[in-house]
Amino acid sequence: MTAGVAVFSARGFRATRVDDIVKRARISHGTFYLYFSSKDDLFEQLVAEVASELSSLTDSLPAIRPTTESRADLELWLVSFIELYSKYGPLIRSWTEAERGGMSTAEDVLGTVADALTAKVKIRKRKDFDPRIASLALLAMVERVNYFSVTGQVDEEVEQLARTLADIMLDAFFGAQI
Amino acid sequence: MTAGVAVFSARGFRATRVDDIVKRARISHGTFYLYFSSKDDLFEQLVAEVASELSSLTDSLPAIRPTTESRADLELWLVSFIELYSKYGPLIRSWTEAERGGMSTAEDVLGTVADALTAKVKIRKRKDFDPRIASLALLAMVERVNYFSVTGQVDEEVEQLARTLADIMLDAFFGAQI
Amino acid sequence: MTAGVAVFSARGFRATRVDDIVKRARISHGTFYLYFSSKDDLFEQLVAEVASELSSLTDSLPAIRPTTESRADLELWLVSFIELYSKYGPLIRSWTEAERGGMSTAEDVLGTVADALTAKVKIRKRKDFDPRIASLALLAMVERVNYFSVTGQVDEEVEQLARTLADIMLDAFFGAQI
Amino acid sequence: MTAGVAVFSARGFRATRVDDIVKRARISHGTFYLYFSSKDDLFEQLVAEVASELSSLTDSLPAIRPTTESRADLELWLVSFIELYSKYGPLIRSWTEAERGGMSTAEDVLGTVADALTAKVKIRKRKDFDPRIASLALLAMVERVNYFSVTGQVDEEVEQLARTLADIMLDAFFGAQI
DNA sequence: TATGAATGAGATTTCATTCAT
DNA sequence: AATGAATGAAATCTCATTCAT
Numbered sequence: 001m002t003a004g005v006a007v008f009s010a011r012g013f014r015a016t017r018v019d020d021i022v023k024r025a026r027i028s029h030g031t032f033y034l035y036f037s038s039k040d041d042l043f044e045q046l047v048a049e050v051a052s053e054l055s056s057l058t059d060s061l062p063a064i065r066p067t068t069e070s071r072a073d074l075e076l077w078l079v080s081f082i083e084l085y086s087k088y089g090p091l092i093r094s095w096t097e098a099e100r101g102g103m104s105t106a107e108d109v110l111g112t113v114a115d116a117l118t119a120k121v122k123i124r125k126r127k128d129f130d131p132r133i134a135s136l137a138l139l140a141m142v143e144r145v146n147y148f149s150v151t152g153q154v155d156e157e158v159e160q161l162a163r164t165l166a167d168i169m170l171d172a173f174f175g176a177q178i
Numbered sequence: 179m180t181a182g183v184a185v186f187s188a189r190g191f192r193a194t195r196v197d198d199i200v201k202r203a204r205i206s207h208g209t210f211y212l213y214f215s216s217k218d219d220l221f222e223q224l225v226a227e228v229a230s231e232l233s234s235l236t237d238s239l240p241a242i243r244p245t246t247e248s249r250a251d252l253e254l255w256l257v258s259f260i261e262l263y264s265k266y267g268p269l270i271r272s273w274t275e276a277e278r279g280g281m282s283t284a285e286d287v288l289g290t291v292a293d294a295l296t297a298k299v300k301i302r303k304r305k306d307f308d309p310r311i312a313s314l315a316l317l318a319m320v321e322r323v324n325y326f327s328v329t330g331q332v333d334e335e336v337e338q339l340a341r342t343l344a345d346i347m348l349d350a351f352f353g354a355q356i
Numbered sequence: 357m358t359a360g361v362a363v364f365s366a367r368g369f370r371a372t373r374v375d376d377i378v379k380r381a382r383i384s385h386g387t388f389y390l391y392f393s394s395k396d397d398l399f400e401q402l403v404a405e406v407a408s409e410l411s412s413l414t415d416s417l418p419a420i421r422p423t424t425e426s427r428a429d430l431e432l433w434l435v436s437f438i439e440l441y442s443k444y445g446p447l448i449r450s451w452t453e454a455e456r457g458g459m460s461t462a463e464d465v466l467g468t469v470a471d472a473l474t475a476k477v478k479i480r481k482r483k484d485f486d487p488r489i490a491s492l493a494l495l496a497m498v499e500r501v502n503y504f505s506v507t508g509q510v511d512e513e514v515e516q517l518a519r520t521l522a523d524i525m526l527d528a529f530f531g532a533q534i
Numbered sequence: 535m536t537a538g539v540a541v542f543s544a545r546g547f548r549a550t551r552v553d554d555i556v557k558r559a560r561i562s563h564g565t566f567y568l569y570f571s572s573k574d575d576l577f578e579q580l581v582a583e584v585a586s587e588l589s590s591l592t593d594s595l596p597a598i599r600p601t602t603e604s605r606a607d608l609e610l611w612l613v614s615f616i617e618l619y620s621k622y623g624p625l626i627r628s629w630t631e632a633e634r635g636g637m638s639t640a641e642d643v644l645g646t647v648a649d650a651l652t653a654k655v656k657i658r659k660r661k662d663f664d665p666r667i668a669s670l671a672l673l674a675m676v677e678r679v680n681y682f683s684v685t686g687q688v689d690e691e692v693e694q695l696a697r698t699l700a701d702i703m704l705d706a707f708f709g710a711q712i
Numbered sequence: 713t714a715t716g717a718a719t720g721a722g723a724t725t726t727c728a729t730t731c732a733t
Numbered sequence: 734a735a736t737g738a739a740t741g742a743a744a745t746c747t748c749a750t751t752c753a754t
Contacts, residue, residue, distance in 0.1 A: 014192030017748060028715045029750080039749065093274060097190045111331060130334065133342050136326055137319035144288075144318030145311055153289060154311060164311050171349040195723065206740050211725065370548030373727060384736045385729080395728065449630060453546045467687060489679055489688060489698050496678030497671035503641065504670055512667065520667050527705035551744065562719050567746065 001049075004042050009090035013043060013097050047095055050088045051109050057084060058116045065122050066174040071166060078142065078162040085146040092143075114139055121173050131173065138169045179227075182220050187268035191221055225273055228266045229287050235262060236294045243300050244352040249344055256320065256340040263324040264336075270321075292317055299351050309351065316347045357405075360398050365446035369399060369453050403451055406444045407465050413440060414469045420477045422530040427522060434498065434518040441502040448499075470495055477529050487529065494525045535583075538576050543624035547577055581629055584622045585643050591618060592647045598655045600708040605700060612676065612696040619680040626677075648673055655707050665707065672703045 003025035007016045018039050022032050036042040057080055062073035085092075095106040114135035121131050142165055148154040149161060156164075181203035185194045196217050200210050214220040235258055240251035263270075273284040292313035299309050320343055326332040327339060334342075359381035363372045374395050378388050392398040413436055418429035441448075451462040470491035477487050498521055505517060512520075537559035541550045552573050556566050570576040591614055596607035619626075629640040648669035655665050676699055682688040683695060690698075 012192065014190065018750085019748075029717095030715050030752085031713080033750070034713070096271060097193070107325070107329070107331075111326070130332075130342065133323055133332060133334065133339070134346065136332070137323050137343065137346060140318040140322030141315035144321075145315050147285065148289070148314055151285070153285075154308075154314070156308065156311065161311070164308065165315065168312065168315060168346070168350040172346040196725090197723080207725080208727080208740050208742095209738075211727095212738070215725095217724075368548065370546065374729085375727075385738095386731085386736050387734080389729070390734070452627060453549070463681070463685070463687075467682070486688075486690065486698065489690065489695070490702065492682055492688070493675035493679050493699065493702060496674040500644075500674030500677075501667055501671050504645070517667070521671065524668065524671060524702070524706040528702040552746085553744080563746075564719050564721095564748080565717075567748095568717070571746095573745075 001042070001046060004046055005088070005091055008043065008046065008094050009088075012094040043095075046091065050091060050095075053084060053088075054109055054113060057081060058113045061113075061116055061120050063122050064117070064120045064170070064173060066170065071170060074169065075159075075162045075166045078165055079158055081142055082146050082149075082158050082161060085143060086149075089143065089147055093147075110139055110143075111136070123174070134172050138165075138172060141165060141168065179220070179224060182224055183266070183269055186221065186224065186272050187266075190272040221273075224269060228269060228273075231262060231266075232287055232291060235259060236291045239291075239294050239298050241300050242295070242298045242348070242351060244348065249348060252347065253337075253340045253344045256343055257336055259320055260324050260327075260336050260339060263321060264327075267321070267325055271325075288317055288321075289314070301352070312350050316343070316350060319343060319346065357398070357402060360402055361444070361447055364399065364402065364450050365444075368450040399451075402447065406447060406451075409440060409444075410465055410469060413437060414472045417469075417472050417476050420473070420526075420529060421479060422526065427526060430525065431515075431518045431522045434521055435514055437498055438502050438505075438514055438517060441499060442505075445499065445503055466495055466499075467492070479530070490528050494521075494528060497521060497524065535576070535580060538580055539622070539625055542577065542580065542628050543622075546628040577629075580625060584625060584629075587618060587622075588643055588647060591615060592650045595647075595650050595654050598651070598704070598707060599657055600704065605704060608703065609693075609696045609700045612699055613692055615676055616680050616683075616692050616695060619677060620683075623677065623681055627681075644673055644677075645670070657708070668706050672699070672706065675699060675702065 003021050007020045007024055010016075011020065016039075018029065018032055021039075021042070022029055025032075032042075036045070057077075060077065060080075062070065062077055064070060064074060092106050114132060117135040117139070118131045121135075145154065145161060145165065149156065149158075154161075181199050185198045185202055188194075189198065194217075196207065196210055199217075199220070200207055203210075210220075214223070235255075238255065238258075240248065240255055242248060242252060270284050292310060295313040295317070296309045299313075323332065323339060323343065327334065327336075332339075359377050363376045363380055366372075367376065372395075374385065374388055377395075377398070378385055381388075388398075392401070413433075416433065416436075418426065418433055420426060420430060448462045470488060473491040473495070474487045477491075501517060501521065505512065505514075537555050541554045541558055544550075545554065550573075552563065552566055555573075555576070556563055559566075566576075570579065591611075594611065594614075596604065596611055598604060598608060626640050648666060651669040651673070652665045679688065679695060679699065683690065683692075688695075
């Protein structure tokens with residue numbers, strides 16, 4: 001599974017051959033099929049793992065309020081979120097690869113996280129925009145910034161990133177900096 | 179090329195067979211190879227087209243200031259940006275699929291747009307965060323929201339989306355609502 | 357036909373595409389098929405031309421005797437033979453490419469020349485070897501030496517080559533230098 | 535590889551389909567590509583093998599002197615050379631087919647053998663001709679005679695052929711029969 | 713439990729030939 | 734008489750999966 005994460009992340013789902021995976025894992029093709037019924041199966045197991053971690057993280061999302069404590073909580077949560085993305089970001093991207101019939105998509109899962117975030121916004125100072133859209137937007141933001149961070153195109157510390165993103169999120173939700 | 183956009187968008191790069199493309203274009207395999215030297219070649223031409231449109235759009239990005247006029251300009255620009263994404267979003271996503279050796283990546287191009295955006299922010303009220311990160315973040319946001327919009331998971335009008343996103347961007351840059 | 361000789365010579369029969377030929381001749385595919393019913397047809401016409409020239413040359417082969425005059429005649433003839441090979445050598449080689457059903461092969465034609473040569477050897481001083489084998493051998497020799505000459509790996513004048521080859525041939529037939 | 539020799543010999547490089555090879559070898563296409571990365575690759579491996587055998591044979595070439603012992607040695611060597619040609623002759627011919635970029639050509643290799651032969655001629659009674667040309671010429675002769683022998687157009691025993699060819703060679707080099 | 717050679721269906725690509733203009 | 738875009742049959746090559754050991 002570790003090899004799977006590595007290779008799917010590097011090449012995307014369709015482009016990775018099970019040969020790539022078994023070579024990296026230093027096992028034989030036969031052994032691969034002893035543990036996974038197919039390439040799809042491995043991918044689905046991986047995705048289930050990510051979805052589950054993402055779901056736990058979602059459950060731990062703090063209430064979002066325009067207060068200093070809430071801000072600190074959000075920053076901490078964002079650090080975890082960013083770290084999850086550091087590990088699984090490219091895998092989640094490859095999950096997005098179109099037409100994987102039946103399987104829940106990365107977008108579905110992120111939609112769920114966005115819904116949770118929406119639900120956590122306790123006070124709405126701004127009546128003029130849909131908090132769900134904002135949530136979606138903000139998660140995308142986290143994801144992308146993390147991607148650039150991972151690829152070395154942005155070189156801030158995780159804590160600094162979390163701070164910047166928390167700023168943007170709180171401004172977005174409450175219309176002014178705390 | 180139109181058929182190419184359609185099929186690559188629907189199925190992703192690796193998953194589309196040139197047979198899908200020629201069937202949709204109602205031409206033969208032979209004809210396909212008359213105009214494109216390979217499946218990769220078609221994809222690269224498509225990508226070049228998108229990159230070029232994105233580049234033109236980037237050039238037309240207005241100055242970002244905490245004023246009402248600037249806000250209106252930004253909203254208009256965002257409408258164009260969203261529309262470009264409506265057309266090419268899934269293609270850009272499939273562009274991300276795996277290391278496509280040599281070719282400039284979707285991320286590279288978006289990084290350029292982010293740089294342009296950064297340069298357009300004329301007044302910086304907030305000294306505490308990197309405008310480049312903010313730009314990256316905000317574009318990701320636009321992209322994602324658009325995706326949900328295209329797939330029908332969000333059903334606001336383009337204008338309403340542009341308004342919401344402009345709000346978030348200006349708040350992010352200037353720390354307060356105009 | 358000129359383009360055909362050039363391209364078949366350079367790439368061999370199977371490897372040349374009619375596209376190569378029409379590009380070099382600066383005509384269209386349509387025009388090609390106006391004059392030749394197929395790629396095979398062009399090749400066969402070319403081959404017929406070569407076979408005919410070779411046949412004329414064969415007819416002019418002088419009697420081979422261990423005399424100074426005969427030697428001079430043979431040298432002159434070899435000059436013509438070498439020149440024919442300079443022009444058509446690679447084409448004849450590509451003619452050799454196996455399995456060209458029905459068509460007379462390059463080997464058949466060279467066999468005919470060898471038979472003619474055999475018939476021209478008027479006096480046999482050496483009873484211990486088959487003049488037909490010698491003829492075959494000697495023609496091969498001319499062909500090969502010419503090939504190296506054409507490709508610049510041997511840089512003697514045609515006349516010098518003819519002299520050397522005449523020496524070998526006469527020695528071969530009569531067992532001693534004239 | 536055995537199947538490859540057989541089919542390339544019978545049909546030439548371009549004309550043989552990998553389907554011909556796998557059918558003859560009674561394996562699947564997949565298996566073929568397990569061992570050879572392409573049709574070209576198999577051919578190159580075959581060619582390397584031939585070049586290596588030819589090179590060994592070249593190393594064993596005896597010194598050429600106008601003596602009875604030398605003559606016997608040369609005859610023995612020619613038998614080996616003819617036998618090599620019986621096995622690989624048509625393959626070597628198909629090697630000649632067209633520019634096969636990068637790969638050493640059959641002509642290059644034969645040039646090497648000719649150089650070795652030149653170097654082995656210990657005494658030069660005749661100052662009037664280039665031994666390299668003679669060597670080239672003589673090898674061509676062996677090759678061609680062998681071809682006719684293989685195709686049944688000449689039906690002498692290998693030993694008899696070797697004898698005839700040795701005669702021609704020694705006459706050529708020393709200007710008189712031993 | 714592990715292996716890896718073998719498979720074959722399916723993908724991409726080539727190119728001689730045609731035919732409407 | 735000439736064109737060249739279009740064709741499609743046939744070739745090359747890929748890779749997820751199996752199975753005898």
